[in-house]
Amino acid sequence: MNHPPHSVPDPIRKRLRTRRSLPGRMLAWGGQVLLWGVPLLFFGAFFFYPLAAIFRLSLFPEGHLVTEALRPLIEKSYYARVLWFTVWQATASTAGALLLGLPAAAIFSHYRFPGKALLRALTTLPFVMPTVVVATAFTALLGPRGMLNDILRTLFHLDSSPLHLQNTIWIILLAHVFYNTSVVIRLVGGFWANLDPRLGAAAAVLGAKPWQRFRQITVPLLLPAVAAASLLVFMFNFTSFGVILILGGPGFATVEVEIYRTAVRLFDLPVAAALSLLQMLFTLGLMVGYTHLQQRLTLPLPLRPQSATQRPPRTAGERGLVFGVLLLLGVFLLSPLFALVQRSLTLGGGLSLQFYRALFVNRSDSVFFVTPILAVRNSLMFAVTTVFMAVTIGLSTAYLLRQTELRHKRFAYLLDPVLMLPLGTSAVTLGFGYIIALGKPPLNLRASLLILPIAHTLIAFPFVLRSVLPILRGMQPQIREAAAVLGASPAAVWRRIDLPILARALMVGMVFAFTISMGEFGASLLVSRPQFPTLPIAIYRFLGQPGLNNYGQALAMSVILMATTAVGFLGIENLRYGDMGEF
Amino acid sequence: MVGSSPVPFLMANQITKAFADTPVLRGVDLTIAAGETVCLLGPSGCGKTTLLRVVAGLEPPDAGQVICEGEDVTHVPVHQREFGLMFQDYVLFPHMSVFDNIAFGLRMHRWSPQQIRQRVQELLTLVNLQHFGPRKVYELSGGQQQRVALVRSLAPKPRLLMLDEPLGSLDRELRDRLQDELRTLLGGLRQTTLYVTHDQWEAFAIADRIVLMNAGRVEQVGAADAIYLRPASLFVSRFLGFRNEFPARIMALNPAPALECLLGVLHPAELPPQSAVGDTVTVVIRPEAATLRYEACGNQLSLRLLDLSFRGAQTVWRLAAPGSEQVLEFYLPPQVHRPRIGDTVKVCVEPHGIIVFGG
Numbered sequence: 034m035n036h037p038p039h040s041v042p043d044p045i046r047k048r049l050r051t052r053r054s055l056p057g058r059m060l061a062w063g064g065q066v067l068l069w070g071v072p073l074l075f076f077g078a079f080f081f082y083p084l085a086a087i088f089r090l091s092l093f094p095e096g097h098l099v100t101e102a103l104r105p106l107i108e109k110s111y112y113a114r115v116l117w118f119t120v121w122q123a124t125a126s127t128a129g130a131l132l133l134g135l136p137a138a139a140i141f142s143h144y145r146f147p148g149k150a151l152l153r154a155l156t157t158l159p160f161v162m163p164t165v166v167v168a169t170a171f172t173a174l175l176g177p178r179g180m181l182n183d184i185l186r187t188l189f190h191l192d193s194s195p196l197h198l199q200n201t202i203w204i205i206l207l208a209h210v211f212y213n214t215s216v217v218i219r220l221v222g223g224f225w226a227n228l229d230p231r232l233g234a235a236a237a238v239l240g241a242k243p244w245q246r247f248r249q250i251t252v253p254l255l256l257p258a259v260a261a262a263s264l265l266v267f268m269f270n271f272t273s274f275g276v277i278l279i280l281g282g283p284g285f286a287t288v289e290v291e292i293y294r295t296a297v298r299l300f301d302l303p304v305a306a307a308l309s310l311l312q313m314l315f316t317l318g319l320m321v322g323y324t325h326l327q328q329r330l331t332l333p334l335p336l337r338p339q340s341a342t343q344r345p346p347r348t349a350g351e352r353g354l355v356f357g358v359l360l361l362l363g364v365f366l367l368s369p370l371f372a373l374v375q376r377s378l379t380l381g382g383g384l385s386l387q388f389y390r391a392l393f394v395n396r397s398d399s400v401f402f403v404t405p406i407l408a409v410r411n412s413l414m415f416a417v418t419t420v421f422m423a424v425t426i427g428l429s430t431a432y433l434l435r436q437t438e439l440r441h442k443r444f445a446y447l448l449d450p451v452l453m454l455p456l457g458t459s460a461v462t463l464g465f466g467y468i469i470a471l472g473k474p475p476l477n478l479r480a481s482l483l484i485l486p487i488a489h490t491l492i493a494f495p496f497v498l499r500s501v502l503p504i505l506r507g508m509q510p511q512i513r514e515a516a517a518v519l520g521a522s523p524a525a526v527w528r529r530i531d532l533p534i535l536a537r538a539l540m541v542g543m544v545f546a547f548t549i550s551m552g553e554f555g556a557s558l559l560v561s562r563p564q565f566p567t568l569p570i571a572i573y574r575f576l577g578q579p580g581l582n583n584y585g586q587a588l589a590m591s592v593i594l595m596a597t598t599a600v601g602f603l604g605i606e607n608l609r610y611g612d613m614g615e616f
Numbered sequence: 617m618v619g620s621s622p623v624p625f626l627m628a629n630q631i632t633k634a635f636a637d638t639p640v641l642r643g644v645d646l647t648i649a650a651g652e653t654v655c656l657l658g659p660s661g662c663g664k665t666t667l668l669r670v671v672a673g674l675e676p677p678d679a680g681q682v683i684c685e686g687e688d689v690t691h692v693p694v695h696q697r698e699f700g701l702m703f704q705d706y707v708l709f710p711h712m713s714v715f716d717n718i719a720f721g722l723r724m725h726r727w728s729p730q731q732i733r734q735r736v737q738e739l740l741t742l743v744n745l746q747h748f749g750p751r752k753v754y755e756l757s758g759g760q761q762q763r764v765a766l767v768r769s770l771a772p773k774p775r776l777l778m779l780d781e782p783l784g785s786l787d788r789e790l791r792d793r794l795q796d797e798l799r800t801l802l803g804g805l806r807q808t809t810l811y812v813t814h815d816q817w818e819a820f821a822i823a824d825r826i827v828l829m830n831a832g833r834v835e836q837v838g839a840a841d842a843i844y845l846r847p848a849s850l851f852v853s854r855f856l857g858f859r860n861e862f863p864a865r866i867m868a869l870n871p872a873p874a875l876e877c878l879l880g881v882l883h884p885a886e887l888p889p890q891s892a893v894g895d896t897v898t899v900v901i902r903p904e905a906a907t908l909r910y911e912a913c914g915n916q917l918s919l920r921l922l923d924l925s926f927r928g929a930q931t932v933w934r935l936a937a938p939g940s941e942q943v944l945e946f947y948l949p950p951q952v953h954r955p956r957i958g959d960t961v962k963v964c965v966e967p968h969g970i971i972v973f974g975g
Contacts, residue, residue, distance in 0.1 A: 522693075
């Protein structure tokens, strides 16, 4: 220690500072503990612990390995049929989404035309729609009281509805295609749009005909993107729940639906747990495949800005093609949503707000103990709580991951997929895990209202993480140093540098979390409490009741939910800069 | 506070630092007097930026201490040191205007809004950017960004200003101009400054004193001309770009030192201490130490002209000793009558231009 000599003038002595004090070091240490502790605890308690409980219940119900619960899965041909149905409907739905999505992706990635940005946003809309809204919208379009049947009846002067699609495989497939076409357009189109057209030009100079260029250049380069999109869509269809439950009726069951029925209707928990295990194995396998393909996608391909790859359609043929595909796409994607709004406002052939008014009346014969509109309040309350928690977990995991990337790159490769695991876990499985694990000590949350937002947070926080992380990665490390040298304490650096720079991405993540929470159905159905129904739960219950009034209220509520989601989603589209997000 | 106060403004004592077992600083000493501009000069990877970051408080040293105005600041967190630092690529805050960038440090030090407005305006005027306050930083040109970064680091009146390759990302012409501006500015403010660069000409132009570093150690400390005229080691000589380097043997110490080499006999002004007759040494001849002269002189060399390269104020002559591969390069003023390639020319070398390194 060098003692200040006596010649040091007084004003300088006043500047003497202390070493970084013990409290200061504890604060830094405490920060690290918090950064690691909060997400780890949350993950441990609300993700791994419930999943472990499922595992235990199905395989070790009495402390040692018992395969009793697995036996019916193997012995009863019923479960084989469920699995077979799950696989083939997912395959068919994926094929349908590719059939419609690939031509649209080609058009979106090659041509510039007026209104493209809006159209692109609109085609993505179905994907963010809550599953109950999609299901209700398809009943409004194709159901026995649906818009299409109405039109056909009027046109051909029929007495009864000609289309009987409700509770058939067709309405399920259509809803799945509706849902997932936008995934194909977004993933494949996004990649295609940045593919260097000079590659094709180089092949042409070397003598390749247009068809050969397509076969030899475009297809092989595009294949990983198509495969990744197919796998993702397949996974969504494989774990489909709300659409099957509502549109398929009692005759159809995917593994996901079967988990719910076995657990809640038959109350056979060990078998439900065994089914969940099966489901987890499948989704995990699909996730691994998807991540693998994603890595292939990040091969160093010569990507070009979209301005260099796109042009307006020139010939009449091109214009006709663009117009035709877009019209088909628009009609297919918008008609269910339009039918939903139209039906919700129609009563006895005329325009009416009756169904909306009914939401404010607490009827004694209703399925609720409370005024239906209170479901809106519940949903909002849960969504706001979810946003708060998802931001906390999403931000801390983002910093955690970034820190690990900088210090222990290998470990980051491991941590990243672990943090994405909740995305690949089905919501019903998660909800089921909560029922069997969080309903008893040591962690009894059965009576707590928090259990619902906790489940929603697990589903929603990866979106906060994924929107914040690229910005965090892009930040110059010296920018914080520059602020610190200028006198900003670590807290001030975070508030004045990190936060403003992350603000937009954080907003995007928050809106995602909000809309996900508003629309979440599978986990909510299992863990929500009857006195506090959310919008999707209320809609599901109304749909399950006979009578036009109940159906009308389901429509009205779906419109409210759709509007909330649409506003949130269009907000995200405006907040995004360029294509900086990872999804 | 005048340059030679009894206690230097800043002292770094025996700083060591390693990154993942690779030593970057191996016991470095550094002193800076108040009001002085010290340049850390050296090739990339020599540890100069790490030393600067240790002084700034951005890296904790593995051993050693940093003492500022008599106070041990080794463990004082960076934001409490009241230093200024300008980064190589400026690192302006992209989400703030020019004004807010400059005002950032002032706000951190709780200046009043009135004072802040005044100070920022004063600084913008200083660098001729009076009307740029409301601009976004990404709307500025490279030179403008550089000036904003400079006054941002100057704004809170730092005790020590540090500049890390501040002209590194600019083109040559802009660099030369800003180099002079910077020198005038820092001199006018009597700002104590630590300046990091790998460019010797930049260091020569700006520094009061140069600390030349190599592989985590200080190789030589001194004024620019002192280092140029008397490089302390072969490393320094090579770093300065002296290419006329060849082996020799000491023939005589007294009355005048004499060396024997490929070129014949040379008489340097001095020899390394403790030299003995018969020692093998390395000789370096500075490129501007030769003149074309046909009358006899102490160090006259007859050389064959290999090549001439006209560079404006000077011409680079490439010459070779007869019957030898040893090539010499000399910078000479442009000549009206120049010899033809292959001719033999006679040059005289100034004794002080011959530097002898032992061993």
